[in-house]
Amino acid sequence: MNTVALLIGGNQGDRRALLRQATELIRQGIGPVAAASGVYETLPWGPFGDERPQNFLNQALLVETPLAAHEVLEEALLVEAILGRLRPASPDTALHGIADLPGRLYHSRPMDVDLIFFNDEVVDLPDLQIPHPRAHLRRFVLEPLAEIMPDYRHPVLGRTVRQLLDDLG
Numbered sequence: 280m281n282t283v284a285l286l287i288g289g290n291q292g293d294r295r296a297l298l299r300q301a302t303e304l305i306r307q308g309i310g311p312v313a314a315a316s317g318v319y320e321t322l323p324w325g326p327f328g329d330e331r332p333q334n335f336l337n338q339a340l341l342v343e344t345p346l347a348a349h350e351v352l353e354e355a356l357l358v359e360a361i362l363g364r365l366r367p368a369s370p371d372t373a374l375h376g377i378a379d380l381p382g383r384l385y386h387s388r389p390m391d392v393d394l395i396f397f398n399d400e401v402v403d404l405p406d407l408q409i410p411h412p413r414a415h416l417r418r419f420v421l422e423p424l425a426e427i428m429p430d431y432r433h434p435v436l437g438r439t440v441r442q443l444l445d446d447l448g
Contacts, residue, residue, distance in 0.1 A: 281344050283309070283351050284396040284428060286411075286420050288337035290323065291389040292363070298338055301358055301390050308354040310344035316423035323387075324417060332387045339395075339423035348397045352407050355392035362390040395420060399434045410435060415443045 287301045298318060306312055316339040323332040344351060365388075395411045402409040410433055414420045421444040424431075429441040436443065 280310075281346065281348075281351075281398055282313070282396075283342050283344055283348075283394060283398075284424060284431070285309075285340045285342060285355070286337060286393045286395055286414075286423065287340060287390065288321075288335045288419075289362075289364075289390040290333045290335040290387050294336040297362055297390050298336060300362060301392065302338075302340065304358045304361060305340060305342060305354070305392070308357065309346060309351055310342050312340050313343050314341040314427040315339070316426040319419060319423050321419040324419060335419065337419050337423060339420075339427055341427050348394065348400065348402055348409060349407060351394060351397065355394060358392050359388075359390050364388045364390050393420075395424065396431065396434075399432075401434050415446075418444070418447050421447065 285305065287298060287305070289297050295318065302312060302315065319337045321335050321337055323335060346354065393411055394407070394409055395414050397409045400409060411420070414424075415433065415436060415438075421440060424440045425444045429439060431440050432438065433440070433443060438446070
């Protein structure tokens with residue numbers, strides 16, 4: 280059995296209802312939710328262009344799964360699609376977990392499901408990077424994760440989730 284840390288969130292529609300629906304779809308498609316953080320409301324992160332987005336609601340989930348990392352990614356993308364996420368057609372903006380691209384704009388969405396950690400594995404593929412390459416830079420990721428797995432050690436940086444959160448000041 281594998282353990283995956285997910286961050287779910289969105290800023291469109293009935294945000295709380297969408298979090299509940301995403302959690303249920305994750306339970307059905309990926310596996311049982313072993314732990315769930317509280318719900319955090321955060322300002323949008325990154326450049327949104329001319330759009331003035333609503334705040335995001337985010338929640339961290341710790342899920343037990345028999346699936347491999349790529350299978351979890353496929354299920355995560357399916358959850359996003361079922362809940363109304365439209366991804367741009369451009370292949371460079373459709374990738375999940377890739378490094379920020381120059382000039383890339385972020386968009387509002389009803390649901391985003393990000394793979395943050397998968398066991399203690401390091402995956403560096405064109406379509407999937409685990410640990411999430413920017414998790415350690417984002418308070419909206421680290422705060423909910425610190426609630427459910429504060430002592431988990433980042434497999435690349437060697438620091439716990441709590442330490443990474445403290446590093447942000």
